[in-house]
Amino acid sequence: MSYLHAPRLIFTGDFLSDVSTVNNDPAHYNNNTFQPNFQEPGQGATNGWWNPEGGAVFDFQNCSVKQLFLPDGTTQASPSDDIIIGQAVVGAEGRPTGKMVDLDPDAQTYSALWCVQIRICTANGDLLFKGDIATTSFRDLQPRQLAGAKRNGQPLGATWTSVITNITWGEAAEKSAFLRTLRATTQGNMLAINMNPFGYYYNHNDGRFSLGRIIGSIGPYFEGEPLTFSPSRRLYGIYQAPNAQRTYFSISNFLVEQDQKRVSVDFGASMPVSDPLGTVTYNQDLRLAVSKVPQAGFISEYTQAYYILPEDMVEIGAMNYQSDPNWLNQTGGIVSFSDLPDETMDTLRSNQLLLVAPSDSVPGHFVIIAREAIDGLVARADNFVLRLDCGEALKVDFYAYRWGVPLPNETISISLQPPTPDTPLSASNPISVVYGNNFPADGLAFQGQITTDGQGKAQMPLTGNAIHSPRVYIDGQIYSINYQTATVDPAFGPENLVVHLRDYFQALPNPVWDDISEIMTQYSNLYPIMSKYVANLADPYALIEKKHIMLFAFSRDINDTMHMPVTRDLSDAKRNTILNWLNNPQITGSPTVQKGLSQLAATNPAVPGTAPTKKQAEYIEAVKQKNGSFPGFRDVLNLFENL
Amino acid sequence: MLQIDSKYVEKALTANALEELYPLLQNAVELEHSTIPPYLTAMFSLKPGTNPVQRQIIHSIVIEEMLHMTIAANILNALGGTPSIDHADFVPEYPGPLPMGIGKGLIVGLEKYSTDVVKNVFMEIEEPENPLVFKSLTLAAMPTFSTIGQFYQAIQKKIDELAPDELPGDKSKQVTSSFFPADELFPIYTKQNAIDAINIIIEQGEGTSTSPLDQEDELAHYYRFEELYKGKRLVKNPDAPNGYSFSGPDIPFTPDNVFPLFPNTKTSMLPAGSEELNRMNEFNTSYYSLLAGLHVTFNGQPGNLDNTVGVMYDLKLTAQKLCGTAFPGKSGYTIGPSFEFIVPAGS
Structure with missing residues (x-):
């Protein structure tokens, strides 16, 4: 993925995300304990969080092309330079908007875009190009906001990386030199796209409820590269100001182009912002450099800052962001240094890039704000968010790079995370027992170790076995599978795959209502927008009345934006049973006993109260922030305090 | 008739x-x-x-x-x-x-x-x-x-x-x-x-x-x-x-x-920078998308009709939420869908 390659364009604006939130609480999936007030807005266990009537709409709003970066290293930002500059970046027209949905209530940090179209036209409405953004999920969640997070509610930002497919080039595209070059450079009639959402409003403030800011870049795609992350080198934050509680500049991609003697670093996903709109008001001296000595520092309770002497690094240059508070929105946060000296480029071949700042507390030194991955090693899974029916097999693609070059013969170890415990009823969990994840372990079969081939690529087969309601009232199970190379960089940690394995269910050719009533009642509970405004999904007569549209929606392909369920969390067997019922609705009659129900559901091997792993604890905190219920986030008054 | x-x-x-x-x-x-x-x-x-x-x-x-x-x-x-x-x-x-x-x-x-x-x-x-x-x-x-x-x-x-x-x-x-x-x-x-x-x-x-x-x-x-x-x-x-x-x-x-819709609500009646205005714009963007989709449907792409059905649902859901939304500055009224032909930026 080459969104950092030239030519690339930067767009900035807002995104609308009308995600639904009753399903943010796993206990709300229990039909037996569901209460109508769970569909009302409100925090805490007994309410439906901040947008219970959400419809999962995702769309671009107020987005426009801000600037272009050309192969010769120059930047264009004036509409007189190219007709695409200043044009609106919009979503679909004549078909429904895209959708944004979670994988599961137990996997809420992988919010995915589905069926999002992106279009750019001239001011007259003549098409320049349009295409479909392939489904992609959040990666690299990181703290973004220094101040004002209480106004919007969500202090984190994330990244969506993907490819644009099904591209249509308008006739007017010929009038844009930029697009001509892009079209000639890209491969496979696809484009690479990276989008960094942040500053999202849960709160009804500033007229921006359900809006967030988004910074995007579009560049050429090169065949054979991953689809959901950039095959670039990466910087990880290793500095934490005493008043900050968190590490900023956590994750940044960068590209080294030896032929152009160029380094392009993308701070679009990591640059701390002073407000939800992406304004940057601090003016810290920040510089890029290459370390001559290996750096392995990471934030721990013992060390929050690492220092380097000027003689131990080759300085590249300063980030010139201070002159314009709107710098991030204008540039996308990507800084490029071209025509670098040979010494710098040579050093970069096998040494770590750094983001540094002159130290106040250790005179003559620099603080390392962020450093490149240890040994320049980046190994990631491409299709890392997986929906799997039992009996289904698929392959997970892995890619490994060292110093930005594909890394053959690298071993990647893959292991299931330990089971998480059930949460019994208590004052803090008042609705229902919430069942744990990652069990039964034999629900998934996969290879525990794989080795990359000559192109630095490896595939891991993954098969779903039959499981029988380990979470009792939530279909299937969530499995988090860690993967790592021999050495794990503690500044980033191991990454994971996340799998929603659906329950075993035998599709029924002639179902009666009670074969599907529990499923439909759950959707009715969780998605009041449907039951309130379209049809009460829990009422068979209402479904019969709306049979045509229900058949229409439940039979759409998963890559059709109108697919039901919008959450895309139903196994084919269950969905086909619903379709069979709609085609021949039988209201009375005894349900078929599913084979699985006669078997014992797996017991959770984790004892209640088992402490989460570090990664599991991070997930729990991220979900709290997502739901706007994290009370501890306070403004960071000075990110660069006591450098 | x-x-x-x-x-x-x-x-x-x-x-x-x-x-x-x-x-x-x-x-x-x-x-x-x-x-x-x-x-x-x-x-x-x-x-x-x-x-x-x-x-x-x-x-x-x-x-x-x-x-x-x-x-x-x-x-x-x-x-x-x-x-x-x-x-x-x-x-x-x-x-x-x-x-x-x-x-x-x-x-x-x-x-x-x-x-x-x-x-x-x-x-x-x-x-x-x-x-x-x-x-x-x-x-x-x-x-x-x-x-x-x-x-x-x-x-x-x-x-x-x-x-x-x-x-x-x-x-x-x-x-x-x-x-x-x-x-x-x-x-x-x-x-x-x-x-x-x-x-x-x-x-x-x-x-x-x-x-x-x-x-x-x-x-x-x-x-x-x-x-x-x-x-x-x-x-x-x-x-x-x-x-x-x-x-x-x-x-x-x-x-x-019956929601007390303000008769003939117009976009221009809603306060600049308000959430309500955003919702109305969203509605009219869907309405434009629907008309544009129908135009394409009736001009050689009949298969696009299914997509316009989806847009109709987007439009309907936005409209119904508007109808239940209090009209800023007009006590006792809610917001009606305005069905205005507004070409969104970028179209």
Whole structure:
């Protein structure tokens, strides 16, 4: 993925995300304990969080092309330079908007875009190009906001990386030199796209409820590269100001182009912002450099800052962001240094890039704000968010790079995370027992170790076995599978795959209502927008009345934006049973006993109260922030305090 | 159906070539569309889960207006014309007159549901050429104005006169849909197809000259609205003149379960920078997307109709949320969907 390659364009604006939130609480999936007030807005266990009537709409709003970066290293930002500059970046027209949905209530940090179209036209409405953004999920969640997070509610930002497919080039595209070059450079009639959402409003403030800011870049795609992350080198934050509680500049991609003697670093996903709109008001001296000595520092309770002497690094240059508070929105946060000296480029071949700042507390030194991955090693899974029916097999693609070059013969170890415990009823969990994840372990079969081939690529087969309601009232199970190379960089940690394995269910050719009533009642509970405004999904007569549209929606392909369920969390067997019922609705009659129900559901091997792993604890905190219920986030008054 | 400016009927009757029917069929497409926003606004104002019969009746009529719009566009395509849907003139200004000078200046607005609106606007729009009068009423004098029914009949007559048996349009542009029965929405390849299709429009709207029922034995629009106005189902009654009377079950109506939409809400009435304005923009963006999608559908991509169905749901959901949203600065009112033709940036 080459969104950092030239030519690339930067767009900035807002995104609308009308995600639904009753399903943010796993206990709300229990039909037996569901209460109508769970569909009302409100925090805490007994309410439906901040947008219970959400419809999962995702769309671009107020987005426009801000600037272009050309192969010769120059930047264009004036509409007189190219007709695409200043044009609106919009979503679909004549078909429904895209959708944004979670994988599961137990996997809420992988919010995915589905069926999002992106279009750019001239001011007259003549098409320049349009295409479909392939489904992609959040990666690299990181703290973004220094101040004002209480106004919007969500202090984190994330990244969506993907490819644009099904591209249509308008006739007017010929009038844009930029697009001509892009079209000639890209491969496979696809484009690479990276989008960094942040500053999202849960709160009804500033007229921006359900809006967030988004910074995007579009560049050429090169065949054979991953689809959901950039095959670039990466910087990880290793500095934490005493008043900050968190590490900023956590994750940044960068590209080294030896032929152009160029380094392009993308701070679009990591640059701390002073407000939800992406304004940057601090003016810290920040510089890029290459370390001559290996750096392995990471934030721990013992060390929050690492220092380097000027003689131990080759300085590249300063980030010139201070002159314009709107710098991030204008540039996308990507800084490029071209025509670098040979010494710098040579050093970069096998040494770590750094983001540094002159130290106040250790005179003559620099603080390392962020450093490149240890040994320049980046190994990631491409299709890392997986929906799997039992009996289904698929392959997970892995890619490994060292110093930005594909890394053959690298071993990647893959292991299931330990089971998480059930949460019994208590004052803090008042609705229902919430069942744990990652069990039964034999629900998934996969290879525990794989080795990359000559192109630095490896595939891991993954098969779903039959499981029988380990979470009792939530279909299937969530499995988090860690993967790592021999050495794990503690500044980033191991990454994971996340799998929603659906329950075993035998599709029924002639179902009666009670074969599907529990499923439909759950959707009715969780998605009041449907039951309130379209049809009460829990009422068979209402479904019969709306049979045509229900058949229409439940039979759409998963890559059709109108697919039901919008959450895309139903196994084919269950969905086909619903379709069979709609085609021949039988209201009375005894349900078929599913084979699985006669078997014992797996017991959770984790004892209640088992402490989460570090990664599991991070997930729990991220979900709290997502739901706007994290009370501890306070403004960071000075990110660069006591450098 | 409503009375229209007779010049449109005359234009149809004096046409000497099929091409002269194109603008008239375009007018028909516009007219069929123009009734939908007022009907939908009334329907969306019904609070969710309440007043089910009102919702069901209006919904059934809106669906048929969509069918009529589709038929009119299919006929226009079949004759070799080009439906045009994605432009500002396609959308009436509400409140205002409907296309073709209809109703001698009947002003149609976008208002919440009320029996007054049903009687004074909707029944006026759908008034048959010769309304059948049930029970206590006496027959009105024969109308001296042209009606939309007569307009369609005139087009039908001219197609019969002027068109070859096999119509000249590109057959691949004909739009059909699984959402409509094949005997109501069918491709128009021949003169006879066109004649049959026009009969469906006339009869669904008007009923036949002797019965309130149409060919499918459903009540024509006028009589369905009249049921709502009278609060009674129209049922067969052998003792009544014309064989029907409003002696069926009551149709209950709870005015409290209607959102108090500010009449003819406009985008410009909402405060700049407000969440409510964003929602309204979202609604009108969906509306534009729908019209643009329909334009494409009727101009060579009939398969896109399914996508427009999805946009209709986006539009409906946004509209219904608006209807339940308090109107900033207008105490006691909520926000109506404005159905304004606003080309979004980037289109």
